[in-house]
Amino acid sequence: MGRTRPIAEGETPNRLGDREVLVAVAGNPNTGKTTLFNKLTGSDLKVGNYPGVTVDCHTGRLDLSDGTAVRLMDVPGTYSLSARSQDEQIAVQAVAGLDPLELPGLVVAVVDATQVTRNLYLTLQTIEMNVPVVIALNMADAMARTATKIDVEAMSRELGVPVVATSASLGTGIDELRREIEATVADPRRGQPGWRWMPQSNELQDDIAAVERVLPPDWAPEDSDRRRALAVWALLSIDGNDELSEVPPDLRRVVDERHELANAAERSVEEEVIRGRYSWIDEHSPRFLLQGQPTRTTRTSRVDSVLLNPVFGFVIFLAVMGLVFQSLFAWADPAISGIETLFGALAGLTKTVLPEGLFRDFLTEGLIAGVGSVVVFLPQILLLFFFIGVMEASGYMARVAFLMDRVMKKLGLHGRAFVPMMSGFACAIPAIMATRTMERRRDRMLTMMVVPLMTCSARLPVYTLIIAALFPPQKVFGVPVQGLLMVGMYFFGTLTALAALAVLSRTLFKGPPVPLVLELPPYRLPHWSSVLRMMWQKGRVFLTEAGTVILICTVVLWVLLSFPKDDQISQAYDLQRTEVTTVLTGEPLAEALGGIDAEESGAYLRDSFGGRLGRLIEPVIAPLGFDWKLGIGIIGAFAAREVFVSTMGVVYGVGDDVDEESVTLREKIKSERHEDGRAIYTPLMGLSLMVFFSLACQCMSTLAAVYRETHTWRWPVFLFTYMTVLAWIASFIIYQGGRLIGFD
Amino acid sequence: MTTLSDLKPGSSAKLVQIGGERGFRRRLMELGFLPGTSVRMIRCVKVGDLIELEIRGCHLSIRRSEARKLWVEPAR
Numbered sequence: 013m014g015r016t017r018p019i020a021e022g023e024t025p026n027r028l029g030d031r032e033v034l035v036a037v038a039g040n041p042n043t044g045k046t047t048l049f050n051k052l053t054g055s056d057l058k059v060g061n062y063p064g065v066t067v068d069c070h071t072g073r074l075d076l077s078d079g080t081a082v083r084l085m086d087v088p089g090t091y092s093l094s095a096r097s098q099d100e101q102i103a104v105q106a107v108a109g110l111d112p113l114e115l116p117g118l119v120v121a122v123v124d125a126t127q128v129t130r131n132l133y134l135t136l137q138t139i140e141m142n143v144p145v146v147i148a149l150n151m152a153d154a155m156a157r158t159a160t161k162i163d164v165e166a167m168s169r170e171l172g173v174p175v176v177a178t179s180a181s182l183g184t185g186i187d188e189l190r191r192e193i194e195a196t197v198a199d200p201r202r203g204q205p206g207w208r209w210m211p212q213s214n215e216l217q218d219d220i221a222a223v224e225r226v227l228p229p230d231w232a233p234e235d236s237d238r239r240r241a242l243a244v245w246a247l248l249s250i251d252g253n254d255e256l257s258e259v260p261p262d263l264r265r266v267v268d269e270r271h272e273l274a275n276a277a278e279r280s281v282e283e284e285v286i287r288g289r290y291s292w293i294d295e296h297s298p299r300f301l302l303q304g305q306p307t308r309t310t311r312t313s314r315v316d317s318v319l320l321n322p323v324f325g326f327v328i329f330l331a332v333m334g335l336v337f338q339s340l341f342a343w344a345d346p347a348i349s350g351i352e353t354l355f356g357a358l359a360g361l362t363k364t365v366l367p368e369g370l371f372r373d374f375l376t377e378g379l380i381a382g383v384g385s386v387v388v389f390l391p392q393i394l395l396l397f398f399f400i401g402v403m404e405a406s407g408y409m410a411r412v413a414f415l416m417d418r419v420m421k422k423l424g425l426h427g428r429a430f431v432p433m434m435s436g437f438a439c440a441i442p443a444i445m446a447t448r449t450m451e452r453r454r455d456r457m458l459t460m461m462v463v464p465l466m467t468c469s470a471r472l473p474v475y476t477l478i479i480a481a482l483f484p485p486q487k488v489f490g491v492p493v494q495g496l497l498m499v500g501m502y503f504f505g506t507l508t509a510l511a512a513l514a515v516l517s518r519t520l521f522k523g524p525p526v527p528l529v530l531e532l533p534p535y536r537l538p539h540w541s542s543v544l545r546m547m548w549q550k551g552r553v554f555l556t557e558a559g560t561v562i563l564i565c566t567v568v569l570w571v572l573l574s575f576p577k578d579d580q581i582s583q584a585y586d587l588q589r590t591e592v593t594t595v596l597t598g599e600p601l602a603e604a605l606g607g608i609d610a611e612e613s614g615a616y617l618r619d620s621f622g623g624r625l626g627r628l629i630e631p632v633i634a635p636l637g638f639d640w641k642l643g644i645g646i647i648g649a650f651a652a653r654e655v656f657v658s659t660m661g662v663v664y665g666v667g668d669d670v671d672e673e674s675v676t677l678r679e680k681i682k683s684e685r686h687e688d689g690r691a692i693y694t695p696l697m698g699l700s701l702m703v704f705f706s707l708a709c710q711c712m713s714t715l716a717a718v719y720r721e722t723h724t725w726r727w728p729v730f731l732f733t734y735m736t737v738l739a740w741i742a743s744f745i746i747y748q749g750g751r752l753i754g755f756d
Numbered sequence: 757m758t759t760l761s762d763l764k765p766g767s768s769a770k771l772v773q774i775g776g777e778r779g780f781r782r783r784l785m786e787l788g789f790l791p792g793t794s795v796r797m798i799r800c801v802k803v804g805d806l807i808e809l810e811i812r813g814c815h816l817s818i819r820r821s822e823a824r825k826l827w828v829e830p831a832r
Binding site: 091092094096127128129130133248251252253254282283286287290294316317320322325414415417418421526527528529530531532 | 776778779780781782783784785786787788790791793799801805806808812813814815816817818819822
């Protein structure tokens with residue numbers, strides 16, 4: 013994006029060139045900013061009252077009455093323009109038009125009418141930037157509207173910018189806001205009153221002047237107010253361990269010098285600036301806040317005294333989480349089976365209408381199976397976002413963060429990471445998408461990197477097959493071994509995830525500590541249309557963006573596992589078919605033919621690129637106790653872990669319609685031998701295999717989802733590498749360690 | 757003088773000093789936690805380790821462990 017020219021006096025910017033004026037919508041988290049943005053643009057953004065709901069910059073269009081339009085851009089919710097990280101820096105870049113963002117022609121400052129004093133702090137900073145400002149005084153909910161008494165005209169007079177009372181949720185005041193935007197775009201000076209407070213002490217004025225001299229020349233070259241505001245921004249934001257981008261060394265040095273000077277004189281530059289703004293607010297706000305601030309509604313306080321109660325609060329919390337978990341795990345199942353059956357039937361139908369051949373195989377095994385493997389995630393995604401939507405919109409999500417913070421903080425995260433982490437038990441895909449509810453990029457990345465270690469439901473069929481085939485249905489001290497192993501695998505996955513979290517948060521994701529600030533918004537009934545809109549949006553985004561990657565991977569895997577098709581194999585099996593047809597009839601013939609078909613598929617698979625790849629990686633996986641046939645299974649399982657079972661079915665020539673309960677498959681794998689005659693499938697190797705599946709990132713959909721959320725391949729590659737290495741090491745220790753102490 | 761985390765629910769105090777490192781102090785001051793400002797403890801959830809405060813008529817929650825760095829003079 014290029015930079016627009018600054019707005020000069022007397023010019024009406026939207027008629028200057030072809031480009032439409034950019035209007036930035038800024039405000040504290042939790043002010044109804046996103047809802048207001050939706051109302052203005054009619055776009056379908058996610059809505060909720062969980063602080064920090066918008067992380068990306070969203071844009072939209074707003075039509076004006078004279079037939080022109082402005083472009084709207086949503087600025088991430090923040091309490092201040094000061095920043096310590098690149099994430100937070102977006103706000104100042106968006107408001108002041110610093111590279112790479114474009115200078116807005118107008119900023120709509122959304123102010124929560126129930127929290128005016130705190131919200132005005134950001135508004136004052138915005139006004140100091142000398143961009144035209146229009147305040148949308150948003151009534152957070154209907155209860156507050158009756159309690160608040162704000163003199164809108166007096167507020168406009170004191171602040172020197174237009175103020176419009178709006179209710180984003182009810183949709184009132186939107187037209188008036190649009191008119192004010194239009195009028196202020198036409199006459200920017202209506203919203204440019206200049207600084208509201210002045211730095212009092214000579215020392216502070218010197219600090220600001222010194223920093224102003226070393227600001228990069230392209231930071232607001234023609235606007236002295238904005239340059240001064242950016243100097244103040246630099247004084248407050250730059251410190252020894254910030255993570256800001258594009259801060260020239262000169263600027264950094266001068267800011268450090270000024271702070272050292274101030275420290276020596278026992279002054280605090282920050283405190284002087286912040287106090288300057290708050291003194292202005294404290295002095296002027298009584299002129300428009302007529303009844304003081306409304307206090308919290310008694311209803312919300314009463315509900316909180318139960319939901320945040322150390323005993324009842326936790327019981328209710330556990331019940332709610334249990335409900336979410338149960339729904340993802342069990343209730344989604346019929347829908348998932350339904351989708352699988354549907355796509356199976358579709359593939360079957362295609363098989364009957366199309367002639368046998370490569371194209372038919374591509375359609376049924378590549379394309380239809382691929383689309384099916386994307387759509388199959390929808391039930392869990394929709395269900396999880398239904399619950400997240402309701403919890404956010406009702407205000408309960410902030411309470412969850414409140415309740416879980418102590419536990420999550422020990423692991424290097426905060427309370428808001430709990431819901432994504434827990435969702436990982438069902439499936440990593442919706443869980444990764446749910447990391448969006450966290451504000452900081454670092455927290456989102458960290459959560460995404462450990463969620464795939466949680467024992468998701470796709471690992472269950474693999475565990476079930478291995479446990480049932482290789483471990484005796486005995487009881488130890490009255491507890492069934494098989495059940496114990498299953499529970500053990502769950503604990504193993506969870507503990508590894510938590511350990512990885514603790515390690516990564518202290519190493520790769522080590523960041524400056526940020527104080528946690530939470531708002532507990534008043535409880536309200538969710539707007540069902542908003543919840544549905546968010547579910548629809550999440551589902552659509554998954555299908556179009558992550559789905560494409562998953563579909564391509566499925567087709568690539570199909571090619572790997574289907575080619576080359578050696579004619580010698582089909583000739584050999586055709587010969588067998590002719591033989592059995594001559595000696596058998598009826599039922600036994602059909603059975604024999606079916607067996608030959610299955611063995612033929614197995615022969616093809618063993619000869620395929622995937623099969624050869626399995627042999628190729630055998631030296632790498634042999635120390636874990638796996639042979640090349642298991643290598644094929646592991647490669648095939650990259651499509652999805654549960655595919656391991658059917659791939660093994662094909663490898664051993666028992667057909668691909670086996671499931672984890674299949675007795676034939678169990679018997680078959682038990683009889684497999686190493687070249688020296690030892691059994692391949694021993695309980696020790698089974699344990700090694702389960703540990704491998706527990707830790708390895710055997711899921712292309714997870715990688716696709718991480719790619720979609722991070723917009724780079726760096727993180728998916730890192731995730732795949734570290735999990736696979738971890739899995740290899742753990743399996744190696746189990747298998748070789750087990751052999752050392754006498755198991756085989 | 758005592759720390760903010762020791763206030764009883766419902767009681768008020770005046771902020772005296774904000775401790776902690778620079779970034780932490782700046783963040784809290786920008787939210788209105790300036791020396792001389794009145795705060796009221798609304799709620800203290802031990803299991804969650806967070807406290808809910810009212811400051812300048814606005815409600816906010818911060819961690820108890822972080823509230824220990826804020827010194828206050830309880831109101832009589």
